[in-house]
Every structure is written in C-alpha cells, then in structure tokens.
Amino acid sequence: MKYSNRITKLNESLTIAISSLARELKAQGKDVLSFSAGEPDFDTPKSIKDEAIRAINSGFTKYTQVSGINELKAAICKKLESQNNLKYEPSEIIVSNGAKHSLFNVFSALIDKDDEVIIPSPYWVTYPELVNYFGGKSVFIETSEEIDFKITPKLLKEVITSKSKLLILTSPSNPTGMVYTKEELEGIYGAIKESNIIIISDEIYEQLVYDNIKFTSPGSINDDMLQRTITINGLSKSTSMTGWRIGYAASKDKKLIKLMDSLQSQSTSNINSITQKASIISLNGDCNADIENFNKEFQKRRDLAHKLINNISNLSVKLPQGAFYLFINISKVNKDSMKFCKDLLEKEGVALVPGIAFGMEGYARFSFACGEEQIKEGIKRIEKYILNLS
Numbered sequence: 012m013k014y015s016n017r018i019t020k021l022n023e024s025l026t027i028a029i030s031s032l033a034r035e036l037k038a039q040g041k042d043v044l045s046f047s048a049g050e051p052d053f054d055t056p057k058s059i060k061d062e063a064i065r066a067i068n069s070g071f072t073k074y075t076q077v078s079g080i081n082e083l084k085a086a087i088c089k090k091l092e093s094q095n096n097l098k099y100e101p102s103e104i105i106v107s108n109g110a111k112h113s114l115f116n117v118f119s120a121l122i123d124k125d126d127e128v129i130i131p132s133p134y135w136v137t138y139p140e141l142v143n144y145f146g147g148k149s150v151f152i153e154t155s156e157e158i159d160f161k162i163t164p165k166l167l168k169e170v171i172t173s174k175s176k177l178l179i180l181t182s183p184s185n186p187t188g189m190v191y192t193k194e195e196l197e198g199i200y201g202a203i204k205e206s207n208i209i210i211i212s213d214e215i216y217e218q219l220v221y222d223n224i225k226f227t228s229p230g231s232i233n234d235d236m237l238q239r240t241i242t243i244n245g246l247s248k249s250t251s252m253t254g255w256r257i258g259y260a261a262s263k264d265k266k267l268i269k270l271m272d273s274l275q276s277q278s279t280s281n282i283n284s285i286t287q288k289a290s291i292i293s294l295n296g297d298c299n300a301d302i303e304n305f306n307k308e309f310q311k312r313r314d315l316a317h318k319l320i321n322n323i324s325n326l327s328v329k330l331p332q333g334a335f336y337l338f339i340n341i342s343k344v345n346k347d348s349m350k351f352c353k354d355l356l357e358k359e360g361v362a363l364v365p366g367i368a369f370g371m372e373g374y375a376r377f378s379f380a381c382g383e384e385q386i387k388e389g390i391k392r393i394e395k396y397i398l399n400l401s
C-alpha cells in the first residue's frame with residue numbers, strides 16, 4: 012500500500028509511546044514504576060459521574076450540535092470570564108475531543124505551506140508534529156534553565172520574520188511547569204504588537220498552579236491580545252477527566268470558529284453527548300472542592316519529589332510553579348536523554364520521558380501525578396541507578 016507523504020512523515024507521540032511501553036512491561040509482570048504519564052491518577056469527581064449517569068438515563072445519547080450544546084458553551088464562557096478575565100460569546104467557542112483535537116483543528120484552519128510557527132523550547136511533543144503535518148515550519152526559541160525555560164521579548168524578536176504566523180504559549184508549561192507572569196506576557200505582547208502574529212495559548216494546566224501563584228491568560232492582557240489569541244483549554248488535567256475527551260478553543264474570530272466547525276462536521280462531529288452534560292458540572296464550579304483537593308495533593312507530591320531528587324548527587328531540578336512535571340537536569344550523568352531513560356528503565360524499572368522528546372537534551376521529565384509511595388520508591392531506584400554508575 013502507498014501511504015500518503017503526509018502520514019509517513021508523522022511521528023507517534025513519544026509521551027504516549029513511553030507510557031504505553033511502561034504499561035505493557037507491567038502487564039508482562041515486570042516491576043515497572045512509570046513516571047511518564049501526563050494524567051492525574053485521581054478518579055473523576057463523583058458529581059461529574061453522577062451527572063453522566065443522569066444524562067444516559069434521561070436518553071441524552073444522540074448527536075448534538077457539532078461545536079457543543081449551548082448550555083456547555085455558555086458554561087465555558089462563564090468560566091472564562093469569571094476565572095480568566097476573558098470575554099467570549101458561545102458563538103466564539105468550539106468544543107472538541109480533548110485539547111489535542113482543538114489544536115489539530117486550529118492548526119488545520121490556520122497553517123498553510125511554509126507558514127512559520129514559533130515554538131518556545133522545551134515544548135510539548137505534539138506541536139511540531141502537527142505543524143509539520145500541515146506543511147508549516149516550526150521555528151524554535153531555545154530557552155534554558157537560567158531563564159526559567161521562558162522566552163524573553165528579545166529572544167522572540169530575533170525569530171520574527173514576515174512569514175511568522177503563530178506563536179505557541181504553554182503556561183503552565185509541559186514539561187517544565189513554569190508559569191508566565193502578567194508582566195512577562197506584557198513583554199511578549201510588546202515584541203509582537205507590530206506584527207500579525209496570532210497566539211495559540213494552551214491553558215490546559217491553568218488550574219494546576221501552586222504556592223498561590225496567579226495564573227494570567229495571555230488574552231486577558233489587553234484587547235489586542237484578546238483579538239489575536241486563540242485560547243485552548245479542557246478538563247483532562249484540572250478535573251481528572253483524561254478519558255472523557257473534552258477540550259475547547261475560544262476565539263474572537265467567529266469565522267475561524269465556523270471554519271473549525273465545518274472541519275469537525277466532516278471528521279468527528281460533536282464530542283460525546285454524555286461528556287458534554289457531565290463537564291458542565293465542573294465548569295459551573297460544582298466540584299471545586301475536589302479540584303482544590305487534587306491541587307493540595309499535587310503540591311505535596313511536588314515538594315516531596317523536588318526535595319528527594321535534589322538530594323541525589325549529579326541531578327538537579329527547578330521547582331515547578333504549575334502542572335505536574337519535574338524537568339530534571341541529568342546532564343552531569345548522561346547528556347543523551349534517550350540513552351539515560353532506556354538504561355534506567357532496563358536496569359531499575361523506572362520510566363521517565365527523555366528531554367529530547369520535548370526538544371531539549373540533558374533532561375528527563377518526571378510526572379508526579381502518582382502516589383507518594385511510588386514517588387519515594389521511584390526516586391530511591393533512580394538514586395541507586397546513579398550510584399551504580401560511579
């Protein structure tokens with residue numbers, strides 16, 4: 012069979028591949044501790060499940076509007092206004108099968124051949140693959156630990172060309188957990204305001220911020236930013252709903268939303284009707300207590316893992332302000348992150364994601380979305396692995 016050029020160039024998501032490999036090894040009876048998964052280990056809150064059961068029993072099991080039912084889009088608008096200071100109307104929202112699907116639709120609607128997409132590095136694995144898939148060109152801005160893995164206006168200005176079309180911002184970041192402040196976002200605005208650059212703001216980890224840090228949505232900075240920002244969010248991480256598949260895109264450009272609606276009408280249609288009903292519970296704040304408990308637990312785990320890893324000689328890690336990942340500096344042990352992760356998995360049964368998957372060598376991503384006992388045991392094994400090397 013002759014496959015399309017487009018599909019043969021596409022790589023599988025490495026984060027998913029490594030999580031699957033760890034799951035497979037475990038199923039074969041191997042003693043594997045996985046810190047590769049990008050999903051909370053908590054159960055979905057009961058109030059959400061109850062609402063889903065109500066939806067099933069009441070027969071809410073048919074096709075809906077492609078972009079989502081009005082009640083859901085209204086709840087999304089209310090949430091974005093009250094929590095993020097972003098004013099959108101329901102006609103400026105489209106609900107898709109996870110934030111990943113929202114990104115797929117947005118990229119499909121905006122990227123033409125040779126359009127440049129500016130991606131701060133380290134980045135989430137999916138962005139460059141999708142840019143490539145749609146014929147665009149990824150332009151990376153290399154950051155470093157010294158600048159908290161964040162881009163600066165100067166670094167941004169250096170890569171802007173007449174072909175620059177999109178800038179991707181992920182705050183809190185996957186894989187580093189860093190969060191942009193309002194002032195930093197204003198600086199970024201200063202660097203792009205003379206251009207036509209559109210911002211894709213991936214806010215999937217927005218509710219997972221620690222130490223009372225305030226999250227700022229790029230679109231809330233000023234009206235121009237609101238007009239040029241496409242806000243992407245979903246409930247996978249905040250409400251522990253990864254398997255339910257809901258994400259959404261919001262844009263002041265109603266035509267863009269309409270175009271994505273047409274694309275979705277020809278591909279997946281509406282998302283699961285039951286998920287739509289159940290998600291309203293979370294968006295309306297009816298499980299805020301659960302979300303707060305998740306966050307408290309994540310913060311405890313972050314502090315524990317951060318301390319234990321920094322106690323290991325030759326490893327170091329910055330304290331993430333959000334999300335549930337530690338981006339560990341392994342460069343004193345092995346600069347080749349793939350080799351490091353492979354060896355660690357083979358020798359100690361610990362699965363991490365190599366930094367190269369996120370475009371940065373000398374690092375490995377450790378997800379603390381798992382219980383404290385697993386964190387302690389996993390880090391003990393990492394320490395043993397390092398000690399045995401010397």
Ligand code: PMP
Pocket residue numbers: 049108109110111112135181185213215245246247253257258
């Ligand atoms: N953006 C980032 C940065 C992520 O880490 C993820 C996790 N998969 C997503 C988007 C997509 O999440 P989902 O499709 O589950 O909503």
Ligand code: GLU
Pocket residue numbers: 024026027047048049050111136137185
């Ligand atoms: N976003 C998660 C991660 O980075 C889930 C896996 C994926 O969708 O790539 O691990």
